[in-house]
Amino acid sequence: MVYLWKIIVPFVIHPNIKLFRGIGMMIGSVIGVGIFGVPYAFAQSGYAIGMIELIILAGLLTVLQCMLSEMALQTPGNHRLVGFVDRYLGSKAKWFATLAVSCSIWGSILAYMIVGGRFFHTLFAPLFGGAPIIYSFILMVLAGYLIYRGLKFAAGFEFVLIVLLLMLFLVVILLCLPFIHAKNLLAIQPQNAFLPYGVVLFALTSIGIVPEIKEVLGKQAKSHLGLVVLVGMGLVTLLYLLFTFAVVGVTGQQTTQIAFEGLIPYFGTSFLVLSSVLGSLCILSIFMVLGVGLMDTFQQDFKRTKNQAWLLVMMVPILIFLLGVREFVVIIGFLGAIFGGIIGILIVRSYMRMLDHPIYVEKHCLELPKWVCWILIALFLGGMVFEATHVLL
Secondary structure (H helix, E strand, O other): OHHHHHHHHHHHHOOOHHHHHHHHHHHHHHOOHHHHOHHHHHHHHEHHHHHHHHHHHHHHHHHHHHHHHHHHHHOOOOOOHHHHHHHHHOHHHHHHHHHHHHHHHHHHHHHHHHHHHHHHHHHHHHHHOOOHHHHHHHHHHHHHHHHHHOOOOHHHHHHHHHHHHHHHHHHHHHHHHHHOOHHHHHOEOHHHOOHHHHHHHHHHOOOOHHHHHHHHHHHHHHHHHHHHHHHHHHHHHHHHHHHHHHHHHHHHHHOOOOHHHHHHHHHHHHHHHHHHHHHHHHHHHHHHHHHHHHHHHHHHHOOOOHHHHHHHHHHHHHHHHHOOOOOHHHHHHHHHHHHHHHHHHHHHHHHHHHHOOOOOOOOOOOOOOHHHHHHHHHHHHHHHHHHHHHHHO
16 A cells, blocks of 8 residues: 555656556547447347456457567667568568558448448438438548548547547446346356457557557656556456446347447437437547558558558448448457457567567566467467358358
């Protein structure tokens, strides 16, 4: 207790703004559209099964973020994930990493297109009519225009919007408490035990934020980067546990794929309108950040023109959407298990190579034995095989 007191008091008297900003960046980079699908996955498998998978995967993703942190601190220069893969695994692996990251972002844009379209439909259909699919395209047109303009300042608004969305989640949790039924939380369906895996992995995965946090921390990075990852991931995990507990406790097997929709009978349409406004703003903001980042990648790394890069960003998810791939939870589950697994393996292998590199002298965040790293790779491979088999069958 005395030790904790010595840590807490200085923060209260002289708050470390860079540390708090780093934690905020960590939280904001993780929380995205995936959180809307986690309660449904938990309801289908059983809250207890989902909770166990969430805690295990949160620990696993925290380890991956710590690996990225160690590489960011040890490697000279400023690199992102693809840069680390290029340095430690070679140019062939770099292209593979670029493809995996691109597919992950394309899939995320598709998921944002689906959920954002539903939110837009809630807001504007009472006035103008039309099906959700129309509003998905309206969202895509609006986001596409802003992405083409290169509105990188969207990242600044993202933090404010994420704070507002966090407040909404906390309000939802408090509103749900009087309506929670224990039977909804105790039901278990073992046949769906694997369903939360990909969904949770998608909801907890954040690509490339660690190097940016390192830059924000500056000279404090060596001592505080690991702490930022642990606190940020810990708070996100706690939020997910509470949010899923509240939603599943209220709606049980009636939990919808987009969690807020199932709460309408309890809180009314005004609640849905409010959640749709905040959800739409957050989705549009993160959508722009993802799109601009991918467009920059195509321009800088693949030497595409601005128009070509923009078309690559926009057309792939639109074509997939037109082919009828519109099941939100199926999409994010596949993205999390397959592409999240690939990215996870690339991070672990890059970390293992770094440990053998001359630049590695002493640890700052994490040092794992090789056998633990191989176990992590085996877990990711197992998840990928299981998800691919499930989708094909």
